[in-house]
Amino acid sequence: MSDANLLQISDADGIRRILINRPDKLNALNSATLDALDAAFAAADTDAAVRVVVLSGAGERAFVAGADISEMNGLSAVQGRDFSLRGQRMMRRVEKLSKPVIAMVNGFALGGGLELAMCCHLRIAADTAKVGQPEINLGLIPGFGGSQRLLRLAGRAATLELCLTGAPIDAARALQLGIVNRVVPAAELETETLQLAGRLAKAAPLALRGMLDCVNIGGECGIEEGLEYESAQFGLMFSTNDMREGTGAFLEKRKPHFEGR
Numbered sequence: 001m002s003d004a005n006l007l008q009i010s011d012a013d014g015i016r017r018i019l020i021n022r023p024d025k026l027n028a029l030n031s032a033t034l035d036a037l038d039a040a041f042a043a044a045d046t047d048a049a050v051r052v053v054v055l056s057g058a059g060e061r062a063f064v065a066g067a068d069i070s071e072m073n074g075l076s077a078v079q080g081r082d083f084s085l086r087g088q089r090m091m092r093r094v095e096k097l098s099k100p101v102i103a104m105v106n107g108f109a110l111g112g113g114l115e116l117a118m119c120c121h122l123r124i125a126a127d128t129a130k131v132g133q134p135e136i137n138l139g140l141i142p143g144f145g146g147s148q149r150l151l152r153l154a155g156r157a158a159t160l161e162l163c164l165t166g167a168p169i170d171a172a173r174a175l176q177l178g179i180v181n182r183v184v185p186a187a188e189l190e191t192e193t194l195q196l197a198g199r200l201a202k203a204a205p206l207a208l209r210g211m212l213d214c215v216n217i218g219g220e221c222g223i224e225e226g227l228e229y230e231s232a233q234f235g236l237m238f239s240t241n242d243m244r245e246g247t248g249a250f251l252e253k254r255k256p257h258f259e260g261r
């Protein structure tokens with residue numbers, strides 16, 4: 001498959017859908033796919049018509065079954081580090097995007113696949129999905145941020161269990177551990193995800209961005225700095241048309257129409 005087809009990208013009603021399109025390889029992340037995703041997210045970030053991004057994997061079986069093992073097999077230590085940095089850079093871009101990203105986890109999310117899902121802001125999983133960090137079975141550890149994001153998302157016990165055993169867990173257990181936000185029957189995954197995306201696409205973009213920033217920054221600093229940052233963001237909202245529109249619409253008992261201004 002040519003690099004041009006590694007992703008399928010489409011737009012509807014403020015929702016940008018990015019589909020990773022290597023179903024014959026269970027959407028494994030090779031360098032070309034990492035670069036294509038990086039470019040796709042950079043473009044989504046700066047396109048004002050995009051209010052929310054939905055990321056998914058092609059085919060019935062996988063969101064992403066990991067970093068591409070056939071590509072990694074031949075790498076030197078220096079190339080391995082570069083491959084890790086390449087994946088980490090892309091995933092950090094997703095995490096810091098100025099608009100929400102939803103991972104629609106339609107099957108296996110293993111290794112780099114779970115790492116990719118974890119850098120998204122929300123995760124909805126099919127009840128048939130399986131997630132895990134199986135790198136230990138390859139003589140490896142997670143290299144796209146998994147050791148750090150899983151730790152922050154689900155704590156030490158879950159991180160050590162998943163990363164030391166390499167054993168995948170089912171969607172129900174992932175929900176229990178806080179790794180995914182919601183589990184739905186596989187047949188309803190797309191409808192439920194698009195419903196959530198539709199809700200976010202109508203929300204006030206600058207408030208969404210402020211909230212994402214609060215979590216990204218507040219998650220990494222002390223409470224005093226985090227509260228200070230929240231106040232600054234809260235204050236900033238008072239300079240937006242959307243805040244006047246939201247509060248005005250409430251008082252006038254009508255639905256708000258937010259424009260991101």
Ligand code: COA
Pocket residue numbers: 024025026028029065066067068069070108110111112134135138
């Ligand atoms: N990298 C490269 N290719 C991968 C891959 C990966 N991470 N995961 C799956 N594939 C490929 C397989 O090699 C196979 O390709 P082929 O048909 O050319 O041989 C194809 O995708 C289908 O996978 P297959 O293993 O035949 O399917 P399965 O149903 O027997 O098993 C999994 C599914 C997910 C359990 C299995 O593919 C697997 O364990 N994948 C690797 C998971 C992993 O370790 N990820 C972390 C990588 S750091």
